Amino acid sequence: MHSTSRQRRLTAVALTALAVAVSATACSSGSGSSAAKDSEGGTYTIWDPYPQFDKGSAWAKLLDDCGTKAGVKIKRTAFDTSDLSNKALLAAQQDNSADVLIVDNPVVSTLAEAGVLTTTDDNKLDTSKTDSNLLAAGQSGGKTYGTPIGANTLALYYNKEVLEAAGVDIASVKDWKSLTAALGKVKKAGKKGITFSAIGTEEGSFQFLPWFWGSGAQLTGLDSPEGVSALALWKGWLDKGYAPNSVISNTQTTSWQEFASGDYAFAENGTWQLANAEKAGFEYGVLPIPGADGGNAAAPTGGEFVTVPVQGDTGRYATSQKLVTCLTSTENLYDTDTTLSYVAPTSEVQDKQVASDAKLKPWVEAVKAAKGRTSDDLGTKYPKISEQMWKAVQSALSGAQSPKDALAKAQSAVK
Structure with a gap:
């Protein structure tokens, strides 16, 4: 695909995002350089959202x-992370995209609809081993x-000492009814029930x-x-004192700090x-979030995608594909995901992770759902919608x- 084609494909979505990008980057200190290419010298550019890893890190060495x-x-x-998608959109507009772009997964569809990314059919990337839900x-x-x-993804951490003191068998917590009953026992025993983040940002939606x-609801029908x-489940917990009013302003970090105090049964x-x-100082366990009537609820996925942006010089795709294949190979995924505290996207590497650390088993189960x-x-x-x-x-x-009224208003606003 040539650059002229990409220019035609840049949609209103991209132009809107680009307007945001200009204002955002105007005041940014910016750690990055341009994605200038050096095809004769064989230089390929990779952009990632991991500024915490310097040149001497295992991640940087893997790229090299x-x-x-x-x-x-x-x-x-x-x-x-917040700066990367804006930079990627600007670079695409200027025909100056990175050869490989590693970006937060919710941003992929925005970049794709803007015409910034190639498809796996275009770049011949094999995704056959990747879990379909991811x-x-x-x-x-x-x-x-x-x-x-x-x-x-998300799951429920629990404090074993608090639950034991309240006479709660964690094996009994299988659905909303049994979880709520457990919270009631914990409160009666003089401890606190559950904490989470319901802040008015994407973090709040992520946790809800x-x-x-x-519950069986779909995002196309918020008021179902x-x-x-x-x-109503969350509101009931607040009304009964099973969850603190602080959840309304809690981030995931401050919610964790509440749990780390040792007073809460769940987080x-x-x-x-x-x-x-x-490092919390008490014995903990992890339980996949239960569905209303049992089973594991689908929690939202976090983590990044490795993508290949559209290039004016389509001859670069073959090498970009080799780079992506290397980064996401079975051999490298285990070390990379251990570094990033991620669950691997393939069953083969997930099994290896669990064999190495049994505490990852509930997290693998949560990621699979x-x-x-x-x-x-x-x-x-x-x-x-979010x-x-x-x-x-x-509200x-x-x-x-x-x-009911809050979600009816939300659905009306989405329409």
Whole structure:
């Protein structure tokens, strides 16, 4: 695909995002350089959202190693996650895209619909071993744009000491009814029930989604009876004192800090807290979030996709494909996902992770049940739906509206 084709494909979505990008980058200190190419010298550019890893890190060395195997030199630039998608859109407009772009999975559909990314059919990337539920986060219009490098998701951490003191057998917690009953026992025993993040941002939607999806609701119908039941569950916990009013302003970080105090039985949080859990000073366990009537609820996936942006020089795709294949190979995924605290996107590497660390088993189960926020072909519709969702959660939990009225208003705003 030539640059002129890409210019025609850049949609209104891209132009809007580019306007945001200009204002955002104007005041940014910026850690990155341009994606200038050096085809004669065999230089290929990779952009990633991991500024925490410097040139001497295992991650940077892996990039260089993959470049060596492909016979090229790697020029890597790391951006903050929020800055990366804007930079990618601007670069595409200027025909100056990176050869390989590693980007947060909800952004993939935005870039794809903007005409920034090639499909896996275009670049001959093999995704056959990737779990289909994880791959779906990078699909739009029936096409796949890249492959996940790993995934994280949400589950319930629990404090074994608090539950034992309250006479709660964790094996009994299998659905919403039994979880709520456990919270009641914990409160009666003088401890605190559950903490989570219901803040009025994407974090709030991210944490509400397992309960929303676990009710059987779909994002295309926010005000369905199932969706209302999920919000009513959260509101009921606050009304009964099973969850603190602080959840309305909690981020996932402050919610974790509450759990780390040792007073709470449960906390909804992610794989990224595993290292902190080991330092908490009490015995903990992890339970996949239960669905309303049992089973594991679908929690949203976090993590990045490795993609190949559209290039004016289509001859670059073959080497870019080699780089992506190297980065996401079975051999390299295990080390990379261990570094990033991710669950691997393939069953083969997941099994290896669990064999090495049994504590990862519930997380693998949670990831296998997980779902991309932009799945179901929502694509760029998701951000608007999410915004109305978190506003409804805030309204209901604060008591401003009933769960039913809050979600009815949200659905009306989405339409």
